[in-house]
Amino acid sequence: MLTIQELENIKKSKEKLVAVRHHRSGNVPNESGYKYQVLVCGGTGCTSSGCKNVVAALKEQIAKHKLENDVKIVTTGCFGLCALGPIMIVYPEGTFYSAVKAETIPEIVEEHLINGNPVRHLLYQQTVCDDGSIKSLDETDFYKKQLRVALRNCGVIDPEDIEEYIATGGYSALAKVLTEMTPDDVVQTLLDSGLRGRGGGGFPTGRKWAFAKASVSDQKYVCCNADEGDPGAFMDRSILEGDPHSVLEAMAIAGYTIGANQGYIYVRAEYPVAVKRLLIAIEQAEKLGVLGDNIFGTDFSFRIELRLGAGAFVCGEETALMTSIEGHRGEPRPRPPFPAVKGLFGKPTILNNVETYANIPQIINKGADWFASMGTETSKGTKVFALGGKITNVGLVEIPMGTTLREIVEEIGGGVPNGKKFKAAQTGGPSGGCIPAEHIDVPIDYENLIALGSMMGSGGLIVMDEDNCMVDIAKFFLEFTVDESCGKCTPCRIGTKRLYELIDKITSGKGEMEDLDKIKELCAYMKSTSLCALGQTASNPVVSTMRYFMDEYIAHVQDKVCPAGVCKELTSYEIIPEKCRGCTLCARNCPVNAISGKVKEPHVIDKEKCIKCGMCMNNCKFGAIVKK
């Protein structure tokens, strides 16, 4: 059994090691015991970009130069700037190397780690000033406006070492709750903090906990929703990969508050790195005694088990998730009774999402007022967004609530690449909607997003430019919900399918004006009559794109034109005779022999044969082929 004093001792022994990594400006005295600490991102993005080779090369070079006592290599969770992976930071200076290749490691080790000169041409170029000086990562556009609360340890600590988590104050919130606070105090703190669920709906977390606490039962459960199903959102995965203990600690706090001794984490099987780190974290926590029986010598006991999700979007819905943990088809059931009264295995249960949990230990440690000082009137704290799509800095960002979309897209995200124009941002995934360019200055919080016809969702933020067709995007999301509808209730099972068929009719150029009215009517029925949130919100992408981009729908229906040139049936390829040199490249690349012409004479596309694959346009060296 671990005592609070022993926890404190672990913290003290590792504090200096980790302290230097929290200060990217490099002004902190380096008392870590190492001359340098090299942090390499080991998140999924950087793993895909080849960070394992970088770590192997580092280890080899360090061994070769016998630097083991001077240099510590740490594999961390996600730094956020996935587009530039693999990413590596060297402390105490906090110099930031991006797109690192194993071949360049010998140069970095010799020049930087031995001679003390950062290799400027391999650094993230935004951190290198014109005069050759190196600025802090926090001063770059990507990080400047970010505020890291839920992600505070991601990219800072080794997620596979519980002592590094403890060094940053980990498990002290659990100790405080168990020894100094009553369950009512915890609920009150959460209520005062204004924390709302980060998984979609935005329900106040304190109220949810209060309901479950009030339920009387011999057994209660604490669940964590880590079944991040929203395509394009990966913040929960990054937290689990970079800071798994923050979730375990918060779940134990929840267990104490509502009177539960068992927790379940429902995590996607498609996230192998997250699953592995969670298993390691649970094992270490049980071994140390911060999970298990009589935690910190109190009579509170708590255990956590993993359950792997098997790829069903509907299991993000709370009742469906619980049915799935019970080993059944993940179908939702009507509420009430709410899970706080009758949840997992029929017992009172609370279910929160990963990001919500990750905020809680800090709220306990730093107080409700600290948390409530961030954000807007109704939305407190920060929110993590997964920036994706047509944006320069693809990655993970955490911003205070109330930041505008313009700041996210243009400043943090670095704008839309290739000189294209921003058209809209999609939030909330298949349940959300889009925010068009005219609303780019709206501060982002729960209420404003709903007013715009979108929603916070789990935090996917996909940027679209002028080349994206909004009708096609609506069709894409519908295809997803048709596929993912569990089939239990009719409005969703049949409604999504019929809606898809209507939209498909429009994108294939067969739409009629009355279809638009039918679509509106069907959307309203699905919203009011579906059993769970999946069906109730499945029409949102359609309603939202119709609200802001009705002109595109009308162009598809009346003019039989796709303005963005995406919908195949409505586009055609043509060769401009004046520009064509007759090089025959297009004809040779056409898979269906639809292009004919003599050498050195303008070629022609046979529109009957053309399958609109675009191969000819991609191969033309003279820009002579256009899409209309």
Added chain:
Amino acid sequence: MYKEPAVPFKGTKEQEQELLTFIDANKDEDGVLMPALQKAQEIYGYLPIEVQTMIAKALDIPLSEVYGVATFYSQFSLNPKGEHRISVCLGTACYVKGADKILEGIEARLGIKCGECTSDGKFSLDSTRCVGACGLAPVMLVDDDVYGRLTVDMLDGILDKYRN
């Protein structure tokens, strides 16, 4: 509707023993069916009706219940997979960057549709939901290798790597 798979079941006694040992050890756990199916898929690579029957017997539940759960989740496959499994990510971030073109490109090169397996058993092709590597969109996986920032002309080179 149940369709007879093209490939006959080739499970061994050892595989069966491994599965039954797992089920025996976890039988009394609440909600054991999902972990049992996951274990079975790990052992056999897919869940043919023979394996589902084994699980139903071992857990003493109706086969229809096992079948119901096995067909509900996209992770479970009732058909065998190719020697190399290709999954093209069709998450939103990949889609807006042209993942559909990548999927079409592979279909054309392998002569199969998404969800199918080549006749020599070399490749199977699936689309997958977000793999979380949105920074590298569009992305595909071949077995456990991730290929990012894909363009259609990269596909031949990637497929060739797995052909031999």
